[in-house]
Amino acid sequence: MTAARRRDRPWGGAWALRVGAALCLLAGALASTPPARAQRSQYAEEESNRRLKRAVELFQKGRERDAEEQLKKAISDWPKNVDAIKKYAALLLKRRRLPETAALLRRGLEHNPRDPQLEAYLGVYYCWVGEATEGLARFKQVEPYIKKRGAVQFLAAECLLYDGNWPLAAQTLRQSLAAPQGLGALELPLRLRYAVALLKQYELGAAGAQLALLTRQAPKNRQIAALRAELQLRRGDCRRALKAYEELGRKSRAYRVELGEAQLCVGQRQQALATFDGYLAAQRQQVDAQLGGRVRYPDRPLLRQLARAALVRGQALRALGRYEAALASYELAGRLGGDPGEVDLAVAELHFARGRYRESLARLGPALQRAVPPHALLRLAIRAALRAGDKPAARQNAERLLGRTGLAAEDNFLVGVAFKALGSFERAAPLLERAFKAAPKTRAIERELAQVWQIQARQDAQDGELVLAIARLERLQALPSYGTWSPVDEDLALLQLQQGAPAQALGHALAALRRQRSDRRALWLAGRAQLALGRPLEALKLYGEYSKLTTASSPAIDALVRQEAAVALARAGDLAGATSRLARIELGDPTTPRAALLQRNRVRVALLSAAKLLAQKRTAQTAAQLERAAANSRVLPEPERAALLSRIFFAALQARRWVEARALVASQGTLLGQALLEPLRPAGGALLAALLDCQAAEPARKSEGGRKLVELAKLLAPSEAQLARQTAALALHQAAFLELGQRRGAANALRWLTEAGRLQANVPPALKHNLAVAGYQQGRTAAAVTALEGLTEIVPLALCNLAAHEQNVGQPEQAHELFSACRRRGAQYPKLDAIIELQDYLFGS
Amino acid sequence: MSVVHLSGRLFILASALLLSALPASARTAKLGVGLFAPELGLTPYEQFDEIDRLARHLATELGTPVVGRSYKVPRDLGADLRANRVQLALIGGFHLSSMSGVVKLLAVAAGGGAEGSRWSLMAAQQTNLRAVRGQVLQLPNVSPAVADFVEHGLLESNISLLKLFKVASSPGLFSAVEAVRLGAAVAVLAPVDTKGLVPLLPRTLRVPPPGVVLLSSDLAPELVEPLTRALLSYRGGKSLASGFVTGELRTYQGFAAARRRQRLALVPVAPEALPLRQGQWLAPQTVALELPELTVADLFATVRPP
Numbered sequence A: 001m002t003a004a005r006r007r008d009r010p011w012g013g014a015w016a017l018r019v020g021a022a023l024c025l026l027a028g029a030l031a032s033t034p035p036a037r038a039q040r041s042q043y044a045e046e047e048s049n050r051r052l053k054r055a056v057e058l059f060q061k062g063r064e065r066d067a068e069e070q071l072k073k074a075i076s077d078w079p080k081n082v083d084a085i086k087k088y089a090a091l092l093l094k095r096r097r098l099p100e101t102a103a104l105l106r107r108g109l110e111h112n113p114r115d116p117q118l119e120a121y122l123g124v125y126y127c128w129v130g131e132a133t134e135g136l137a138r139f140k141q142v143e144p145y146i147k148k149r150g151a152v153q154f155l156a157a158e159c160l161l162y163d164g165n166w167p168l169a170a171q172t173l174r175q176s177l178a179a180p181q182g183l184g185a186l187e188l189p190l191r192l193r194y195a196v197a198l199l200k201q202y203e204l205g206a207a208g209a210q211l212a213l214l215t216r217q218a219p220k221n222r223q224i225a226a227l228r229a230e231l232q233l234r235r236g237d238c239r240r241a242l243k244a245y246e247e248l249g250r251k252s253r254a255y256r257v258e259l260g261e262a263q264l265c266v267g268q269r270q271q272a273l274a275t276f277d278g279y280l281a282a283q284r285q286q287v288d289a290q291l292g293g294r295v296r297y298p299d300r301p302l303l304r305q306l307a308r309a310a311l312v313r314g315q316a317l318r319a320l321g322r323y324e325a326a327l328a329s330y331e332l333a334g335r336l337g338g339d340p341g342e343v344d345l346a347v348a349e350l351h352f353a354r355g356r357y358r359e360s361l362a363r364l365g366p367a368l369q370r371a372v373p374p375h376a377l378l379r380l381a382i383r384a385a386l387r388a389g390d391k392p393a394a395r396q397n398a399e400r401l402l403g404r405t406g407l408a409a410e411d412n413f414l415v416g417v418a419f420k421a422l423g424s425f426e427r428a429a430p431l432l433e434r435a436f437k438a439a440p441k442t443r444a445i446e447r448e449l450a451q452v453w454q455i456q457a458r459q460d461a462q463d464g465e466l467v468l469a470i471a472r473l474e475r476l477q478a479l480p481s482y483g484t485w486s487p488v489d490e491d492l493a494l495l496q497l498q499q500g501a502p503a504q505a506l507g508h509a510l511a512a513l514r515r516q517r518s519d520r521r522a523l524w525l526a527g528r529a530q531l532a533l534g535r536p537l538e539a540l541k542l543y544g545e546y547s548k549l550t551t552a553s554s555p556a557i558d559a560l561v562r563q564e565a566a567v568a569l570a571r572a573g574d575l576a577g578a579t580s581r582l583a584r585i586e587l588g589d590p591t592t593p594r595a596a597l598l599q600r601n602r603v604r605v606a607l608l609s610a611a612k613l614l615a616q617k618r619t620a621q622t623a624a625q626l627e628r629a630a631a632n633s634r635v636l637p638e639p640e641r642a643a644l645l646s647r648i649f650f651a652a653l654q655a656r657r658w659v660e661a662r663a664l665v666a667s668q669g670t671l672l673g674q675a676l677l678e679p680l681r682p683a684g685g686a687l688l689a690a691l692l693d694c695q696a697a698e699p700a701r702k703s704e705g706g707r708k709l710v711e712l713a714k715l716l717a718p719s720e721a722q723l724a725r726q727t728a729a730l731a732l733h734q735a736a737f738l739e740l741g742q743r744r745g746a747a748n749a750l751r752w753l754t755e756a757g758r759l760q761a762n763v764p765p766a767l768k769h770n771l772a773v774a775g776y777q778q779g780r781t782a783a784a785v786t787a788l789e790g791l792t793e794i795v796p797l798a799l800c801n802l803a804a805h806e807q808n809v810g811q812p813e814q815a816h817e818l819f820s821a822c823r824r825r826g827a828q829y830p831k832l833d834a835i836i837e838l839q840d841y842l843f844g845s
Numbered sequence B: 001m002s003v004v005h006l007s008g009r010l011f012i013l014a015s016a017l018l019l020s021a022l023p024a025s026a027r028t029a030k031l032g033v034g035l036f037a038p039e040l041g042l043t044p045y046e047q048f049d050e051i052d053r054l055a056r057h058l059a060t061e062l063g064t065p066v067v068g069r070s071y072k073v074p075r076d077l078g079a080d081l082r083a084n085r086v087q088l089a090l091i092g093g094f095h096l097s098s099m100s101g102v103v104k105l106l107a108v109a110a111g112g113g114a115e116g117s118r119w120s121l122m123a124a125q126q127t128n129l130r131a132v133r134g135q136v137l138q139l140p141n142v143s144p145a146v147a148d149f150v151e152h153g154l155l156e157s158n159i160s161l162l163k164l165f166k167v168a169s170s171p172g173l174f175s176a177v178e179a180v181r182l183g184a185a186v187a188v189l190a191p192v193d194t195k196g197l198v199p200l201l202p203r204t205l206r207v208p209p210p211g212v213v214l215l216s217s218d219l220a221p222e223l224v225e226p227l228t229r230a231l232l233s234y235r236g237g238k239s240l241a242s243g244f245v246t247g248e249l250r251t252y253q254g255f256a257a258a259r260r261r262q263r264l265a266l267v268p269v270a271p272e273a274l275p276l277r278q279g280q281w282l283a284p285q286t287v288a289l290e291l292p293e294l295t296v297a298d299l300f301a302t303v304r305p306p
Helices: A003-008 A013-032 A042-061 A064-077 A082-094 A098-111 A116-128 A132-145 A151-163 A166-177 A184-200 A204-217 A222-235 A238-251 A256-266 A269-282 A284-292 A300-319 A323-335 A340-353 A357-369 A375-388 A391-402 A409-421 A425-438 A443-462 A466-476 A480-484 A486-499 A502-515 A520-532 A536-548 A555-571 A575-584 A593-615 A619-635 A638-654 A658-676 A678-695 A699-716 A722-740 A746-759 A765-777 A781-791 A797-808 A812-824 A832-843 B003-021 B024-028 B044-062 B074-082 B093-098 B146-154 B173-181 B221-232 B249-259
Strands: B031-036 B066-070 B088-091 B104-109 B117-123 B136-140 B166-170 B187-191 B205-207 B211-214
Touching: A042 A064, A042 A082, A064 A082, A082 A098, A082 A116, A098 A116, A116 A132, A116 A151, A132 A151, A151 A166, A151 A184, A151 A300, A166 A184, A184 A204, A184 A222, A204 A222, A222 A238, A222 A256, A238 A256, A256 A269, A256 A300, A269 A284, A269 A300, A284 A300, A300 A323, A300 A340, A323 A340, A340 A357, A340 A375, A357 A375, A357 A391, A375 A391, A375 A409, A391 A409, A409 A425, A409 A443, A425 A443, A443 A466, A443 A480, A443 A486, A466 A486, A486 A502, A486 A520, A502 A520, A520 A536, A520 A555, A536 A555, A555 A575, A555 A593, A575 A593, A593 A619, A638 A658, A699 A722, A699 A746, A722 A746, A722 A765, A746 A765, A765 A781, A765 A797, A781 A797, A797 A812, A812 A832, B031 B044, B031 B074, B044 B066, B044 B221, B074 B088, B093 B211, B093 B249, B104 B221, B104 B249, B117 B146, B117 B173, B136 B146, B136 B173, B146 B187, B146 B205, B146 B249, B166 B173, B173 B187, B205 B249, B211 B221
Parallel strands: B031 B066, B031 B088, B136 B166, B136 B187
Antiparallel strands: B088 B211, B104 B211, B117 B187, B117 B205
16 A cells, blocks of 8 residues: 555545554564463574564564565474564454455464454454454453553544444544543543544534643644544534635645535535545545455445545535436445445435436435435435325425434424325414424424414314314414414404404404514404494495405405495495395395395395385385395295394384384285284284284274284184283283273273183282273272272273263362372373363462 | 226236235344353444444345344343244354254354454463462453353363452453453453453463354245355454455363363373284394305305415
């Protein structure tokens, strides 16, 4: 191995030197071991020792071949010259002539089976041939015989680092460095290796600490400087790393791969590519030998370096957009024995970047089969599976990544996104929250978290959990970008409206409008809130603004706005406008709730219009409006229709429009009867008609009404239903009341009132009173007066009637007192004021 | 028998036939029209002058002799009626309302208006009933039932007139009012617009105007219409300057109730309200348009990133 080649192999070529040095140390350490007590001839022994001495001198002069010749001869002269064997073995190991070394060491062990040095050399041999476990076992075996502190640990660490077993190397070194007795001169190299192992494992904090210690001990050490640069590179401080590598590169051609990495890291893609190309060209022979299978026991660190160079070169090519070349470079890295996981990951990333998600996932497949795939691999697998639409794979890999410990924010984020894409929002939310907590300034995390919260809020709303939905959306207010985000405010406004909190809803809607005045959805919500707050004029302004905008809007909201604007108009008193707007809205499927609502509103607005017209005493228009309302109501379900008709009917009654009310009873009497007097279904309409006849103040109808009332009472009286009997009694009472107002009606009235009293368990005071009046008119004066006297506390009119009786029997002064008391009680008696005025004049003081 | 003798006998026979064909009134030749309307406030001479003027007018219009007769008391009118000396009469509202035997109302005096005049107890000065209690009340002899009109019509049967006043009678309104003015009486039943007097009661009687009524059913029916026409075309002197208009006897019959004892009717109370379910008597104002329901899930914003 040439010096130049050694320089190019910082951990490869130098490794042999270091091992050689360690072996020398071992030689010194074992000087005190008992010499072999083999039988030999004096001459051969002397000659062999002389040659051995000569070989050492030649070796020290750098004449290795001559030294090798001398050692060969020394062993030939005296095969049991274990010292010569050891020296030769060391030389062979140094020159990586491993098969010969193995044979030599076995021969030496035949002569001296328990020689620790030979065992140690054999351990080194095993390490180099890739049997690190066997090598480590040998080191363990000889440890008690080696006095030099840290020597065995050093060999073990070197073996492990050669093998690339960074975790075990780090563990071994950590234990060695913690030894209470200290490591003496070997502490520095051991700590250096410990730092290497830590760096390779990306334990950057611990590595930095070790490097700080090392730098204090050996500030000018180039290896330590190189490790510091690597640490910077790993930490992403690429510019400083590049500077350091450039500084190191002025004195050595080593660290070219790291230099390339640093160049790539700072964006010097072309330079990085050139660096890698130069390095690989320089290592062409090694590469060819490796690819040609000519190397039986490859130099593992060198091979790793070559693979690393090919891999990072591929990344440089990828960054330059030369994907095919990058793929070839990655494949080269794979053939050079690069970490399959890394190679697969790089290739998969390349496919992923090119949108070939299935290929990416397929490439990752074998790597994922390994027991513990790296986090990055799992991350890419999740992303590729999500993009490829392979949900089972995405879930599986997300679960695997989630099962790992020490997840970074990125991992939590990615798994959260995966669960979100898979529809597992309950699982996604805590992961994204954790990621957001760890990296609160990352917009992507915030965005995904916000979306998940929004989706969860929507699901809550769908489930009717409005309070929960509001709580979830209100959490969004804590996000940094909330201030620029309208949909949440709009959804909050919607939920608050649904919750019956229009003031809060208005606040949210206005907040959204402050951000964007042309936000149609926010305009609608603000209008709706204003309407719910009883401010139709403000609502109309917002609806007007909504309709002027030409931006796209939801058809569902458009339909709502049209109806709500009509409602707002009606509430603002513009019934004509409301009617017109409602008429313009297409009815659609009449069986839908919205169509029914439209119909109800049409009927209601017609009803309100009718009420307005009634107030204006525009009877003809009122009748037309009522008719229209009734006609529209036919498409409604019967209960709704009956209720509305009853509203129309009572609106007419309250406006004292008997004719219109009666017309309604004539056309919708049965339905009205059902609505008003449920137990009296068939008779309700007739009863209402009769009552209306009485109330219409038309003499001709009054008598007809009285007759109908009596007929109705005959129908109802046999009923067992309390309301029916009560209504029958009332009908008789009403009929009697009409009769009492007419001449010669007292006989009928008395009969009907008696019957009415019989129908009721508790005879009402009004009925008792009228019974007395009828009896009086029939000449039953004494009984009537007694009855009236008993009713004066309940029926004030009884006082007036008693007064009238006193007047009639010539007791005007008593009558005066009773009339006055009657008036004080607020009773209505014909010409009562005039009577009292005269009596006041006649009898007053 | 000579022709002359025959023609003389024929003349006598024809004359007898013609005479037998004439109606009784024509046969009596004189139509009697009486006047009993003390409420007009006329002196005896003015009364006679008024009825004479009317009689002459009717005579002119009907072409038959008409005699006007003025009466101080209704009894004399009744006697003349029974003696068929008077067939029709102009009678004051009080008496006309209470008299029987009226065949037909031909016309009513237009001077007091169709609704007549308002009467009450009038005093010379503003006072009250307590102050004048026990003093003389002058009642014009407008009707034999004038005291009933006051007691039941004005006082509404609240109190007996004799308990309140010493009642004195006057032949006419003029003398009754003069008695109050002269201090012979404290109050008088008189129209409320009588000059120099003020009402004593807060209540008035609306007395129908005097009317011309047909009293005798013997009068030929074909004369009724010319008679009515003649009355309506009359424009009289002091009291009947506005003449007559057509009227209805029902007005007088209604007023007649005022002289009867007032009997108050007992009034029924309105039945209870219908037993309708609560909330059905809705005022139109309470009918509010319904807002469309918010289907929250459908209306949620599309999930958009910040």
